Amino acid sequence: MISCKALLPAYGIISSFQVLLRHRSMSTLSYVQRIKLLQALKEDDDKIVKVRESGRVLPFVAKKPLISMPEMGQTAQTLRWISFSDLQRLYPSEDLASRSILLNVADTGQACFTADLPGGAGVAAAAQAALGGKFVDPRAALFLCCPGRRPAQCRTRFRCCTGATRSTSVRAVEPLRSRPAGHAKNCPSCETVQYPMTSPVGITMITDAAQTRALLVRQGRHPPGMYSCVAGFLEPGETIESCIRREVAEEVGIDLDEVGYMGLSTGPSTAVS
Structure with missing residues (x-):
């Protein structure tokens, strides 16, 4: 408790x-207002479509977040956010909306998403060049982007991002079999636990x-x-x-x-x- x-x-x-949207244009939102707006967006698909176009996105490739490279004379790095419309222009043939997950609402009222970009190393290299950043391991990003912050806050932020981009696929449509100890079940075809x-x-x-x-x-x-x-x-x-x-x-x-x-x-x- x-x-x-x-x-x-x-x-x-x-x-x-x-x-809430009218207040957004006048000043920053309070914590309660941000949570109310986040809740409203989660419950209404039409509203998500409207705010996504003006929202910002943290791109991922293979569960690796994009971080900005430090400017001359600086060492601190930050998460590399990009507007959803700019990201969609870089990938016109991809349905990025279906690959995006709502993370939170900024104090300005802007909706923040994560988007898992398709492809492997080639896509990552092209995206890094176009977006001006680098895709790094999320654990490394904790140390690169969060100096001086409480570790729990940083882990929470990145765990949310990496968890949101992870999906589970059904490999075989067969009844699962219980393990002898009863603590887990196995798929008889692919041995997934x-x-x-x-x-x-x-x-x-x-x-x-x-x-x-x-x-x-x-x-x-x-x-x-x-x-x-x-x-x-x-x-x-x-x-x-x-x-x-x-x-x-x-x-x-x-x-x-x-x-x-x-x-x-x-x-x-x-x-x-």
Whole structure:
């Protein structure tokens, strides 16, 4: 469970996608507004199509992110973002929209994606020359792009990117066979091993600064008189703390302060809760 102290949000809960877009042109968005916009984009395919054209993309080739090369006299390197429209012009015959994954929303309101470019070494070399960067191993990019930052933040960012570009293909349509120990199953044709899926969950008790009052929520499926703490599943690349902060912003429109880890336990329907 996570124990948190809640701060009043700088803005009220905004559920209207149009209001968020209007605010985007005036100033930067608050954390709660970015999460509300991200949630709206995930739930509406038409909105994703509209914002993708004006969004920015972090290209990948073979799970390697593109980083910029340092300028003369500098050593720090950064992730090499490019506009989606510019990237599509470099690959006019490719459907990059189907190869892109929504990562987050910047404080300016711009949608940020990752795109797994097709091809191997030849494509990587051509892309590096055209985009002015270099595709590197994600673990190396942690050290090249994130000097002085907390390692957890950097790992989270790159794990999100590499996880988003990874896909799973069905090699053989046959019933899986359980291993003798029962901990995994094998495909009889290709010998691919399948392990049980884990679904980590974060749950939090939100209190005021004095810890005398708690904020509870109620869902439509709850029976009369039932309330609960805010909870939700971790998304790829999230820490338990970032999951809690996002879920609270989504459900009650509050930006949390002092998110503190209390402990973990196993549940009957999830691996960790």
